[in-house]
Amino acid sequence: MRPLIIPFFIPHAGCPHTCLFCNQHLISGVKQDLPSAELIQETVQQWLARSPDRVAEVAFYGGSFTLLPRKQQEQLLGAVQSLIEQQKIKSVRISTRPDALDEAVLAFLANHKVTTIEVGVQSLDDQVLQQSRRGHTAAESLAAIQRVKAAGFQVGAQLLPGLPGDTQVKALASVKGVIAAGAEFVRIYPAVVLSGTALADQFNAGQYQPPGLEQGVKNCARMLHLCLQAGIPVIRIGLQAEEGLSVDGAILAGCWHPALGQLVKAQLYYDLVEMLAGQFLSTEGLQLVCHPDRLSEVQGHARDNLIHWQQSGIVIKKVQTDANLQYDQVLLSNIQQKCRGSIITTCIYKERSDA
Incomplete structure (x- = not known):
């Protein structure tokens, strides 16, 4: 506590x-x-x-x-x-x-x-x-x-x-x-x-x-x-x-x-999923799974992540949950591929020197 x-x-x-x-x-x-x-x-x-x-x-x-x-x-x-x-x-x-x-x-x-x-x-x-x-x-x-x-x-x-x-x-x-x-x-x-x-x-x-x-x-x-x-x-x-x-x-x-903290955590999951989706040969039929306690953060404030993923061509109609996943993990999959990522251990961002 x-x-x-x-x-x-x-x-x-x-x-x-x-x-x-x-x-x-x-x-x-x-x-x-x-x-x-x-x-x-x-x-x-x-x-x-x-x-x-x-x-x-x-x-x-x-x-x-x-x-x-x-x-x-x-x-x-x-x-x-x-x-x-x-x-x-x-x-x-x-x-x-x-x-x-x-x-x-x-x-x-x-x-x-x-x-x-x-x-x-x-x-x-x-x-x-x-x-x-x-x-x-x-x-x-x-x-x-x-x-x-x-x-x-x-x-x-x-x-x-x-x-x-x-x-x-x-x-x-x-x-x-x-x-x-x-x-x-x-x-x-x-x-x-x-x-x-x-x-x-x-x-x-x-x-x-x-x-x-x-x-x-x-x-x-x-x-x-x-x-x-x-x-x-x-x-x-x-x-x-x-x-x-x-x-x-x-x-x-x-x-x-x-609710800025929630927006920032949701952005982290958004960027993680976007990065993982970039490794897929096809983004057809994507399914996304996260820990139940992280569902709101993964979906985003007012489900914004789902909306913005779809606008960028990553169509995820619903986020499923699995208590066996770690709190920081998501699992992105379709019939061809499966990819697990973490907001902690996955290298989500590339270093920049021009910002």
Whole structure:
């Protein structure tokens, strides 16, 4: 059973400046000050009452936690220490910038039962970072991941493909880089243009156009494939569908959908089947089989995969299921041929250098 993550959002708190793309108040739907100790403890109790049998973890998201004044860090972390001692929650996770994770900071976090640190990498291309006004380098991100892991924390990387200056090749290189540095999980947030940001100003001026939903999903599918091949969990794809994002005009452009993770996984299966079909002498009478738990992903959102396969000449009228297949596998066959593939082990994509 997956752990119960109890989130507390601290929008922009501790951030030394506002990045080109960022509007944390809109993303999180939270506009109030830092949560009080009383609010944290009450909220934890409420979440635990709804899920009493799950291992729980408190998470502080949305700002640069380790750049908060030390007193505020102590107040937030102090609010959960008694809950940890009472074994009501197991641990704490925080997110922060890569240039705010030196040895002294890590020692402080370890002493306050923080076990997981998510590093806001965004990209490992210095040109992209500079244009996005991140204020740190790719080298600092890699060093931070290595330092956090060496200190005994679980470390994750947050990536944001599609920013100004980014390409598919650069985004894939960022995935490979954080994995090589030791990231143990990844979040993928494809770029969207949020109102009230400097990126919105560039978009409105015609100076920037992010990948749309279709291209963004394809890019994320390739990033997900790299992570699956490396055995690295992708714990989130796309922004959470908070109330603020559903307001008209909140999102001006980019790759966003309330079920983006499903779309990306469906794209991965679409690309796998298309690749397998290319090995068949004839695509007449094709049958496709998958594990029952992956049926919706294989068929695609609103059965889009079946529609698009047919439009490309791969006619599959119905996807059948077989519990003997692995979760990641599909079996494509007709009277002449049979071919099994996996979204993990099959080489679905060819390397490109022109994107």
